Amino acid sequence: MKPRYINLHPYQYIPATNITEAVSALARYGNRARILAGGTDLLVQLRGERYELDAVVDAKAIPELVELTLDGGLTIGAAVPCYQVYENLAIAAAFPGIIDAASLIGGIQIQSRASLGGNLCNSTPSADGICPLIVHSGVVTITGVDGTRTMPVEEFSTGPGRNALGNGEMLISINLPKPAAHFGAAYQRFIPRNEMDIAVVGVASAITLDATGQKVESARIALASVGPTPIFAKQASEFLAGQTATEETFAKAGAIASTEATPISDMRGTIKQRHHLVEVLTRRTLVQAVRRARGNA
Numbered sequence: 657m658k659p660r661y662i663n664l665h666p667y668q669y670i671p672a673t674n675i676t677e678a679v680s681a682l683a684r685y686g687n688r689a690r691i692l693a694g695g696t697d698l699l700v701q702l703r704g705e706r707y708e709l710d711a712v713v714d715a716k717a718i719p720e721l722v723e724l725t726l727d728g729g730l731t732i733g734a735a736v737p738c739y740q741v742y743e744n745l746a747i748a749a750a751f752p753g754i755i756d757a758a759s760l761i762g763g764i765q766i767q768s769r770a771s772l773g774g775n776l777c778n779s780t781p782s783a784d785g786i787c788p789l790i791v792h793s794g795v796v797t798i799t800g801v802d803g804t805r806t807m808p809v810e811e812f813s814t815g816p817g818r819n820a821l822g823n824g825e826m827l828i829s830i831n832l833p834k835p836a837a838h839f840g841a842a843y844q845r846f847i848p849r850n851e852m853d854i855a856v857v858g859v860a861s862a863i864t865l866d867a868t869g870q871k872v873e874s875a876r877i878a879l880a881s882v883g884p885t886p887i888f889a890k891q892a893s894e895f896l897a898g899q900t901a902t903e904e905t906f907a908k909a910g911a912i913a914s915t916e917a918t919p920i921s922d923m924r925g926t927i928k929q930r931h932h933l934v935e936v937l938t939r940r941t942l943v944q945a946v947r948r949a950r951g952n953a
Contacts (some may be wrong), residue, residue, distance in 0.1 A: 658792040662693065668711040675720060675799055675828065678713050683801045683824030685711040691826055693721070693735035694769035696762065697778045720828050721773070721933045726750065728834035728929050734773030734827040739764075751832065752948055753841025753862060757788040760845070762853065773827050779813040779885070786813065786842045786886040787860035787878035800825030838865040838873075840948030842941040845880065846933050848924050855881045856925040859913075859937035863945045865901060870897070872896045877909065877938060882917035882930050889913040892938065903939065908937035 668685075672678035682689050688700055697852040701707055715721050721735040726746050738758040741747055748755045754772075761770050761784050762916035775785035776796070786809065794809040801824040809830065812820050821827065835841075845858035858880030864873045875896035877889040899905045919930035 667709045668788065670711055671714045671717060673717050675826070676720055678715055678718060678826055679799060679801055679824055681711055682826060685709075686823045690714060691715050691734075691777070693771050693774045693777075694737060696766050696770040697774060715826070723829065730754075730832040730900045732772055732830045732832075734777070734829060735771050738767040738770055738771070738772065742767075745780075750835060750883065751792065751841075753788045753792060753843055753860060753945070754832070756843035757784045757860070759783045760843075773830060776809070776812060776830065777819060777821070777827055779815075779817055779819040779884070781813075781816055781856045781883060781885055782858065782881035784843070784845060784855060784858060784880065787858055787880045788841065789830060790878040790886065790888050791841055791860045791862035791876040792835075793862075793876065795831045797828040797831065797928040798825050801830050804828075806831075808885070813885040815884050835952065836864050837950055837952065838867070838949050840865075840868060840945040840950070842944035842948065843852065844937050844941050844944070846937065851907070857881050857919075857930050857933035857937060859934060859941050861938060861941035863896070863901070863942060863946045863949055864947045865946065869950045870901060872899050872901050872905075875909075875942075877913055877942075879913060879917055879934055882919040882934060884918075887916060887918075889916045891916055896942075903943060906939045908936070909942060910935035913938045 670681045688709050692712050692714045716735050721733040723733040724736045727729040741758045742755045772785045775783050788807040795806050798805050841862035843860040847853035860878045862876045866873050875893050877892045879887040892909045896909050914931045914934040917934050919927050921927050
């Protein structure tokens, strides 16, 4: 077998130290520039010749992108590596649903570089980090040449590998509100085997119980790897409001969530299998979220 040689297009490496420098570079090079945060996706994509870039903008020295602040709510800079999130005991206690995902993205070596912001910007339907951010009512802050804007995480991904960022725009941070009393969240996924670390299906659920701990006040469910983007399962979420928090109720919510999924068959799983897994993982994550909610009084 002949060796395969990769002919990388030469590009400018721009070590930005502030947002203005980064945004200016992105605007100058347009869609032939990318932000380098952890690089665990970007460098692989460059080697795989997915992109031919003229500029890579290193954002790891920009203070706002490496901010990690827990002040009731949680602010996660777009370049904060996963290990800093899950090794923070205060964050782990307040946001265990986020920890479920941050501790799953790749192995330990990857987690020392990869970020939840990068996972979001990569915008793959199977991303582990996006659905937990959705159910925590996450809001992203985006800055570009025309100013700063915000949007809910569930609106950020627009297709496989595509998102709402325009030319000259970059993700600054992800902001999660302070969890209410009796709030709990969880994320689980199914993978075909440990050596293939891509979800066949992933489900995140968040639930807020009433003061008795028996009734659901509100819920949010999000689905991974069963559509062209991560899916906020609005119908299943709305069904749970006012319901008694039982496994029977959660099984019904899972059946509704399954109807909101639009999976395909591929080498990792079939359409039928994925619909079934949505039902199973929705029920399981709701049970786990309730357990956490009852401990969060």
